[in-house]
Amino acid sequence: MEKSQIWLTFGTLSLLAASAMAVDVIVLTEENFHKEVGQDKGALVEFYAPWCGHCKKLAPKYEKLGESLNKAKSVLIGKVDCDEHKSVCSKYGVQGYPTIQWFPKGSLEPKKYEGPRTAEALIEFVNREGGTFVFIAF
Template sequence: MKLLVVAALAALVAVVSASGDPTESLPGVQDLTPDNFDKFVNGAKHALVEFYAPWCGHCKHLVPEYKMLGEAIAKDPSLKNRVVIAKVNADSHRSLGERFGVSGFPTIKWFSRGKPVTTDAAEAYNKGRSLDAFLEFIKEKLDADKGFARVEALDKLAQAFVAEGADKDKVAADVKAAAAKVDKDQAANAKLYVEAIEKALARGVEYFEKEQGRLQRMIDSGSVAAGKVDSFAAKVSVLSAFTEKPEAAAAAAKSDDDDDDEEL
């Protein structure tokens, strides 16, 4: 009997020690309020946001894992420049909870880069609440968004440039002309297509794959200065327009068309 009591107390201590105060500031985790929410969650980056209540037992148990998640993202250059990890005291800031349809705690939502910050666009996170589960989910999302810097109007020309027997000088001229016509917010990425093609004209089409691999290895190694990770990632993204197989490009285009149809 005594052994059972001791075991029960030990289990209780373990549960208590494995929880924390949800309102505590955590490294790598942004605390959001109605005043700063749109500053950090605005479609410029992906965002994983926990909506919690200080009194919620499950929210307390989540603290250690969420703390480790914030630390892991902050230490990884390839992640911290593309993902925001955040939390909201939705008990104190009920307007934010109501804005995103939060009806229980904790509610965790994923806001994808490039999409409107709305209830309909936000994806409910329903997977495991361990560090490994969070990281697996985030990396899957980022892998699916490797084309974040791609410009649709230039992707077909990129594929035309690498096609066997292509008149590369003509395609290069077409790319320059098309890049000059893109919207202002796509101009910087369009310029990357032009720069990549100019280098490939001098070095051969092997340049695309070699440079993509070189930049990705540098990002993954953590050797790139924080301020340059975004530009490196954008270059890798644009280079993928030249290196992906034609069938993959066609599938991606079809997927984009299907998404557009659903939005309509």
């Protein structure tokens, strides 16, 4: 194997490892929902469908939110694929996509987010509900 191929392989593996370690938005499933949400931190959860146009439009903003709040240890940013995890979505009354709900620290009783679907509005909501003071860097 040539040196250039070795370095290319090494670089690719390094990028994959870094992206695997930096989880900004937690993927929630039927198996881990109650282990992650309702515990020792507040949680903002997006219930979405992969085919939903509004969900696709929100995705980069939601990722930016997760990236910005990754350092705030008191808040979890999560998402649930409702096509795959129907029971979780029906349990929390999801009827349209995306549905965004806030779960206070230690609670599985959500508060539905009704505001604009912008990164700025979402961070303001999380700061208010979660007691954080985080800004999104653009």
